[in-house]
Amino acid sequence: MKPSTLCRLTLVACVSLAPAAALKADPGSRLWATGGVTTIEGTAGGGLVPWALMSGYASDEEWGGTLTLSRAETDDFTLNVTGAALNWRNRIELSIARQTLDLDTLGAALGQDELSQDIFAAKVRLAGDVLYSDYGQWSLGLQHKHQREFDVPEAVGAEDDRGTDVYLAASKLFFAAVLDRNLLVNVSLRGTRANQGGLLGFGGDRNDSYEAMLETSAGILLNRSWVVGAEYRQKPDNLGFAREQDWWDVFVAWIPDRRLSVTAAWADLGDIAGLEDQRGLYVSLQGTF
Incomplete structure (x- = not known):
């Protein structure tokens, strides 16, 4: 599926879902957009980086959660993600996600x-x-990950x-920090x-130890329905056959209703498995309950 087709399908879904969602009760009482969106690993945050926020809008006396579909396309790879998260009393978040990386070129x-x-x-x-x-x-x-097809990773040196x-x-969140707009800042280690x-x-022939990555x-909240921002994620470099590079993106999130958000980003994932300059469009559709 081409990025333009993906965008059209996403917009159709938004138009069809938003009116129905607006007729239902709000899924939680926290302030608008304070649940973030969903990362490619299924947790609340941006697209690439987990935030300290809990998914959805559940407050200290509530529970709720999210369901997510995401897709990223670069020149040589396509990543699809499905995920679900549960928020208990704005204190504990549990999530599960399935990532599938299509090897379009390799x-x-x-x-x-x-x-x-x-x-x-x-x-x-x-x-x-x-x-x-x-x-x-x-x-x-914490995120426990299980690679389902290990033949290729093992062949290139993964442990x-x-x-x-x-x-x-x-x-x-800093109130009225940029041109009277609220600014959300997150740092994760x-x-x-x-x-x-x-x-x-996990691990490799160059390094098999844990490393700390920043x-x-x-994100700037233009109003309660639109957020624009950027992310940066350091990466380890464990495999000798190909260098692994850091990730970054610029994103815009549309939150027309508490039950729906759409995130679009331009992501630069660097070189992957020896294939250079993996850049492309990322789109994520999230429903909140």
Whole structure:
């Protein structure tokens, strides 16, 4: 599917879902857009970086969650993600996601069309509040990943078909910080052994130890329905056969209703498996309950 086709389908879904969603009760009482969107790993955050926020809009006395479909297309790869998250009392988030990476260019040579992995994640709010605390909201999370097709990762030097990332995230909303618009800033520190997020396994011939990686996000709330921003994510470099590069994106999120959000981004994923300059469109559709 071409990016233009994907965008048209997403817009059709938005138009059809938004009126119906607006007739129903709000899914939680937290302020608009304070649940973020959903990362490619299924947790609340931006597209690439997990935030300290909990998914959805559940407050301290509520529960709720999200369902997500995402797709990213570059010159040589296509990534599809389905995910679901549950938020209990704005304190604990549990999520699950399935990533499938289509090997559009390498598939014929490798005799394998795709790589996929399952991600089981949990996040706990440790302290603070993103809106009102001086030092923002702090959360601790983990993501356990299981690579489902390990032949290719093993052949290029990966040590394991599963691994667990651990991260500490801090998020803070600054009121009227940029041209009288609210600014959300997030900083995350991740301990990881994952190659290309785990899709090429964990550890490798160059390094098999956990490393600390910095991840950052910033978003400006133009109004309660539109957010624009950027993200940056450091990556380890464990495999000798090809260098692994950091990821970044610029994004816009549309939140027409508490039950629906659409995120579009231009993502630069660097070189992947020796194929250079993997850049392209990322689109994510999220429903909240």
